[in-house]
Amino acid sequence: xxxxxxxxxxxxxxxxxxxxxxxxxxxxxxxxxxxxxxxxxxxxxxxxxxxxxxxxxxxxxxxxxxxxxxxxxxxxxxxxxxxxxxxxxxxxxxxxxxxxxxxxxxxxxxxxxxxxxxxxxxxxxxxxxxxxxxxxxxxxxxxxxxxxxxxxxxxxxxxxxxxxxxxxxxxxxxxxxxxxxxxx
Numbered sequence: 001x002x003x004x005x006x007x008x009x010x011x012x013x014x015x016x017x018x019x020x021x022x023x024x025x026x027x028x029x030x031x032x033x034x035x036x037x038x039x040x041x042x043x044x045x046x047x048x049x050x051x052x053x054x055x056x057x058x059x060x061x062x063x064x065x066x067x068x069x070x071x072x073x074x075x076x077x078x079x080x081x082x083x084x085x086x087x088x089x090x091x092x093x094x095x096x097x098x099x100x101x102x103x104x105x106x107x108x109x110x111x112x113x114x115x116x117x118x119x120x121x122x123x124x125x126x127x128x129x130x131x132x133x134x135x136x137x138x139x140x141x142x143x144x145x146x147x148x149x150x151x152x153x154x155x156x157x158x159x160x161x162x163x164x165x166x167x168x169x170x171x172x173x174x175x176x177x178x179x180x181x182x183x184x
Contacts, residue, residue, distance in 0.1 A: 002035040004111075007098045010091070012084050012116070013041070014100055015072070015109040028107060030074065031132065041111065043070055045132040052077075053122045053129070056161035060119015060169065061085055064141040068114040068182055070134040078127030079103035080120040081157050085145065088115035089181035097154050102129075115182035117145050123159050143180060144172035151175055 003016040017028040036043060053059065060083065063069075073082060083099040100110050103124075112118050120129065147154065147165070152175055156163075172178075 002029070002032055002039075004039045004041070007100075009084070009086050009093045009096060009098045011113040012098050013039075013111040015111055017107055017109075019107060030109065031072065043072070043134045045072065045134050047133045047136055048130065049133065049137075050128065050130045053127055054164070055122050055125050056159060057164045058119065058121045058147055058156070058169070059166070061117035061145040061147055061172070062119060063087065063117045063143045063180070064135065064138055065143045065180070067135050067138045067141050068184075069137075070114045071112045071118060071131045072109055073102065073112065073118070073120075073129065073131040074107070074109040075102040075104055076128045076130055077104050078122065078124035079105075080122050080124075080127050080129060082110050082120040083118070083154055083156075084110065084112040085117040085152055085154075085175075086115070087117055087175075087180055087182050089183050091115075094181065095152055095175055097152055099154065115184045117143075119147055121156050121159070121163070123157055142168075143178065144169060145175050145178055145180075146172040149174045
């Protein structure tokens with residue numbers, strides 16, 4: 001059974017699995033359509049993705065413009081600080097963010113609905129990150145916001161490594177420059 005905890009932003013949830021462990025290891029269910037439906041969260045996930053990154057890698061803040069994706073994200077090795085930024089038109093939390101520490105130890109997941117930018121910072125030596133999406137990836141539809149936008153003011157953890165960005169992520173505009181909002 002999955003435990004769903006609301007965050008400070010409507011429709012973003014921290015999800016915790018029930019872990020069954022003994023001297024052999026552990027077992028947990030990471031997704032259950034019936035648990036999601038009981039929580040009145042109706043998603044049809046169509047794609048699973050996985051990435052591996054080293055300490056200091058910051059991926060984000062990403063979204064798709066015409067094909068927004070809901071994501072269910074978790075870490076299977078290491079630790080990341082994961083962030084969702086509300087970009088929903090008319091939302092009382094537009095431009096606000098929520099962040100959570102995801103790790104192989106705490107086994108928490110973050111459910112990010114459509115209409116959000118998403119990113120994460122690796123704070124362990126390496127991290128393996130997996131996520132389900134309810135829309136397929138469309139490379140021509142990529143969008144992003146710079147991770148250190150002063151108006152959003154994400155409080156990224158301070159780590160003893162430089163921040164490593166892709167060339168694409170270095171060029172993202174601020175939220176004001178992007179002028180993005182999702183009508184959902």
